[in-house]
Amino acid sequence: MPESEGTVLEQQEFIGREAVAAKRKQYFYPCTVHFYKNSPQLVRGSMQFVYDELGKEYTDFFAGVSVVACGHCNPAITSRTIAQLQQLQHTTTVYLTQPSVDLAERLAELLPGDLRRTFFVNSGSEANEGALLLARMHTGRKGFIALESGLHGRTNLTMSVTGLPMWRTDKYLDEDVAFIERAYQPGLTLEEAATQSLQSLERVLKEKGNTIAAMIVEPIQGNGGMIMPVSWYFREVKALLNQYGVLLIADEIQTGFGRTGVMFAMEHFDVVPDIISMAKALGNGVPVAAFATSDEIALSLNRPSASTFGGNPVSAATALAVLDYIRDEHLPERAAQLGDRLKAGLKSLQERYPVLIADVRGTGLMLGMELIGTGTSDAALLTDYVLEEMKDRGYLIGKNGINRNVLAFQPPLIITAADIDGMITVLNEVLLQASADVRK
Structure with a gap:
């Protein structure tokens, strides 16, 4: 590698975290926020590590909200991205190119059941928007059903089916959405909560089933707090929907491509959805997303359409490299094994600090630890404290709920495994300090 190429980072002058924060405040919309009081300026990434402008290393336990599943700047992937970038950077779908059709073929081999038709777009929001449109086109109906506390995007229609209040920004959302209780309620067992949710679904279907195009769900609610229903829940949901000709859309934006220990999280429930949306990990940081369905349902989206950047040669070549890496490195199996290790470590902390930790839940490498405070705001403040302390000690983790x-x-x-054990050790130190503060 020529010296000029290998020393770009070393020669670059970083303006520093304070200057970056000031420019964000001056030029970004005020809705753009970050986690930390003292946020580092991240300037470099390498597999599970990122580095700030001062050279400090952080072990990344958030991965850009499930995006860089194969690691930051993974050379097995970036080398193929660069090669395609240098050969053919962009065309639209009105021209014939090979990477996108190769990617569609590979996805057909991986997708569950008879899902084999793919429409490429740029983001998870756009993928869910397309899935909802497809459901309307196929059924000739307008309405939707969604779960409380779900998150599906920031376009108008995907925001309309989002059940988390903090993400419902638009005051003029689509009103043809019926929200039902999710299969998780404090004070109920998962079985009781699932039964209650199904009863709610049945009431909606009896009242307006002939006006409903689809129900959209996250197999595991990420931003809703890492909520995973009991194993039989989605089978019962699908059976009820089938009675009324209502489609099931699985939003696998966060859960797809091995994170939960299987390629797609719906496999945990032995259910094949009618439409599946995907993004995030598929591009490992390069924007690429899609929604997929069966031959029969795909026939309903037949008016001329295109996506300017969807499935462009660079994103498609990158996604193919991602799928190769997931296969060659057995990442779903790895997520299942290391997820068990991580969950056991978090459970041990829950036993040690019951005054601070209410629950540990999730599966694979998609886990959540719910913290307790004397009130709602105190729990959120404790969460922010843990995030800040863990960051200062070299670990980046996320928050939701x-x-x-x-x-x-x-x-x-x-x-x-060593990364996980090290993080658990440091998290124990932070929780020990927080526990001492609570006792005071």
Whole structure:
């Protein structure tokens, strides 16, 4: 490699975290926020690690909310991205190119059941928007059913089916959406909550089933607090929907491509949805997304359409490299094994600090730890304290949940057992200090 190429980072002058924060405040919309009081300026990434402008290393346990599943700047992937970038950077779908059709073929081999037709777009929001449109086109109906506390995007229609209040920004959302209770309620067992949710679904279907195009769900609610229903829940949901000709859309934006220990999280429930949406990990940081369905349903989206950037040669070549890496490195199996290790470590902390930790839940490398405070705001403040302290000690973790009091553990799937054990040790130190503060 020529010296000029290998020393770009070393020669670059970083303006520093304070200057970056000031420019964000001056030029970004005020809705753009970040987690930390003292946020580092991240300037470099390498597999499970990122580095700030001062050279400090952080082990990433959030992966850009499940995006860089194969690791930051993974050379097995970036080398193929660069090669395609230098050969043919962009065309639209009105021209014939090979990477996108190769990617569609590979996805057909991986998708569950008879899902084999793919429409490529740029983001998870756009993928869900397309899936909802497809459901309307196929059924000739307008309405939707969604779960409380779900998150499906920030376009108008995807925001309309989003059940988390903090993400429902638009005051003029589509009103043809019926929200039902999710299969998780404090004070109920998962079985009781699932039964209650199904009863709610049945009431909606009896009242307006002939006006409903589809029900959209996350197999595991990520931003809703890492909520995973009991194994039989979605089978019963699908059976009820089938009675009324209502389609099931699985939003696998966060859960897809091995994170939960299987390629797609719906496999945990032995259910094949009618439409599936995907994004995030598929591009490992390069924008690429899609929604897929069966031959029969795909026939309903037949008016001329295109996506300017969807499935362009660079994103498609990158996604093919991602799928190769997931296969060659057995990342779903790795996520299942290391997820068990991480969950056991988090459970041990729950036993040690019951005054601080209400629950540990999720599967694979998509886990959440719900924290307790004397009130809702106190729990959120405790969560922010843990995030800040862990960052200062070299670990980046996320947060989610209705009350923003759930620690989110979604590391790259190439994380190691040693990384997990080290993080648990440091998290124990932080919780020990927090526990001492609570006793005071």
